[in-house]
Amino acid sequence: MIDLSIDITMRQGEFVLTVRDRASVEVLGVLGPSGSGKTSLLESIAGIRTPDEGEIRIGDRVLFSSAGNINLPARDRRIGYVPQDALLFPNMNVRANINFGRHAEGDFESLVKILDLQDLLERRVTNLSGGEKQRVAIARALMTRPSILLLDEPLAGVDRERRDVILPYILRIRKELHVPLIYVTHDEAELRSIADRVLRLGPSR
Amino acid sequence: MSAETWAIARFTVLMALLATTLVLPPAIAIGWLLARKTFPGKTLLETVVSLPLVLPPVATGLLLLWLFGRRSPVGQALDAIGIEVIFTWKAVVLSMMVISFPLVARSVRAGIEQVDRRYEHIASTLGAGSFRILRTITLPLASRGIAAGAVLGFSRALGEFGATIMVAGAIPGRTRTLAVGIYTLVETGREDAAWSLLLVSALLAFGAIYVSNRLVAEGRP
Amino acid sequence: MALAFITPVAAQPPGLVVSVATSVYDALDEIAGLYRATTGVTVALNAGGSNTLARQIVEGAKAGLFISADEIQMDAVEKAGRIVPGTRTRLLTNELAVVVPQSTRDFTLAHLFDGRIARLAMGEPGAVPAGVYGRKWLEREGAWRRVESKVIPFPTVRAVLSAVEAGRVDAGIVYRTDATTSAVRVIAIMTRKDHPYLDIAYPAAVIVGPSEKDARRFLEFLKGPAARAVFDRRGFGRPDER
Helix, strand or coil, X not given: CEEEEEEEEEEECCEEEEEEEEEEECEEEEECCCCCCHHHHHHHHHCCCCCCEEEEEECCEEEEXXXXXXXXXXXXXXXXXXXXXXCCCCCCEHHHHHCCCCCCCCCHHHHHHHCCCXXXXXXXXXXXXXXXXXXXXXXXXXXXXXXXXXXXCCCCCCCHHHHHHHHHHHHHHHHHXXXXXXXXXXXXXXXXXXXCEEEEXXXXX | CCHHHHHHHHHHHHHHHHHHXXXXXXXXXXXXXXXXXXXXXXXHHHHHHHHHHHCCHHHHHHHHHHHCCCXXXXXXXXXXXXXXXXXXXXXXXXXXXXHHHHHHHHHHHHXXXXXXXXXXXXHHHCCCCHHHHHHHHHHHHCHHHHXXXXXXXXXXXXXXXXXXXXXXXXXXXXXXXXHHHHHHHHHCCCHHHHHHXXXXXXHHHHHHHHHHHHHHHHHCC | CHHHHHHHHHCCCCCEEEEEEHHHHHHHHHHHHHHHHHHCCCEEEEEECHHHHHHHHHCCCCCCEXXXXXXXXXXXXXXXXXXXXXXXXXXXXXXXXXXXXXXXXXXXHHHHHCCCCCCEEEECCCCCHHHHHHHHHHHHCXXXXXXXXXXXXXXXXXXXXXXXXXXXXCEEEEEHHHXXXXXXXXXXXXXXXXXXXXXXXXXXXXXXXXXXXXXXXXXXHHHCHHHHHHHHHCCCECCCCC
């Protein structure tokens, strides 16, 4: 369950993103066309981007508060982030990537099983397919036992036909690991089967 | 190749290797700082770092001579604890270090700037602190740029002359490097002897550039 | 192999370093060989331009003895308090010579004085001692104004000699001691007798520092008969000639 409270404003040139939401859900979907600031939102929650003003809270934990001068660094937020192109570390193999996290105390065997990574463990990451990279990135994030997992367009790098293959993995994570998810996409259909609630971002905001 | 030529070549290579090794840690630190951080006075730092690249080497030598001489606090402090710099091999290493530093630092900076910062961001979400990120992500991914910088610095150190002759002198067997040796031999009318030193210098330079180019080529997918 | 690499650095014998002007280096090298043969002591020679050598000593370089190509640099070192009092001495004298490429025929000093010359190589007339003396001589002969525009300045006497040897210039002004060892033809030598105002002297002095004793001993050797024979053979003049 996420008890996420967001009230932020971000300005970048002409672009202004304002998000105000409060959700207590297991899977929060974030829907919006490209350019609407979905990635910026995730980066703010993860702590790798700082909003211009506002507040981000998870439960009682204040991650960011411009009024209170609080900005918890990313490494202390325990938030897992799976970016749009996976961003696996090219100088390590799959196994090393998964085990990179500081508090890599997750159940390695079970994650590998859930995400079907047994045959990939010794591979270099540069030759993996889009879908394989996504699954490794998910495992890497989950190994640190995050309180939330952020997924940025997880199916974007995957072929149309294979999407139905990846989605079940994500559902399995939700079901077997009970990790709350924030799932960002431009495709409403993806959210239908997975999101408890949908936050819409758009130009009208 | 005569015994004397071999001795001078060996001395020069050893000094250049030592200089490059000693210059790498500060060059990596400064290169990283300039690549990744903004701070007040950054442009000033960039300028100071680039100075030995732009000043005539003899001017750099003059500065070093003053710095380690008896009229500067640094020179006096060293003298008080019995450390001699001017006219010794230490002066050779120091000149090589100062002259090659900007080249190495700039290469490191370029190498680090090419590393996608998003890798570093992801690493921080996974709980890694700054130093760990530097050690396990940034530097390994920038390693080819760093290595190329080190080889470039080594090549420059091998050929260094203007600053070296100022602060180390041209003492045979003690501070006479290949470059200084060639100059001194020519200046004292012994051009024939200079040719063998020149040949060795050319071979070493060729070798260094070859290695550097292989490093860059192996990086290409 | 690694150990063989390290030894040249580790086994640095402390010894006497003599900073010597480039034009006297060859002679000093030969004399240092004699000194080692008779006393077993090795003298390390640091050759360079007198101004560079003087600068190094002023900044504290531990040279034991300084032999300069002109008095001005020695004055600078003395003014900085680096000389052991009472040790400064005129070691050698030299003379200017006018040289031309070996293939040149029918060249006389008259050509020079009349300005009938396209290119004259000299040390930089404002800075290099040989150039300063060269200009003095031409001024005395009343020829400087006519010749000045033909002068090609060089940073060292060695460079002047190379230019003349290669035929890149019509004539050059060098030291007599350099002229005799090169592939050039000597047209004239400005002797001390005829040109007493050209007082080209090489002062030597012991430098304050740990090598004072060794330096004194070597300086005595330099003034002695064995060294004098070497200097004479190479064309240097004796200090008592004025």
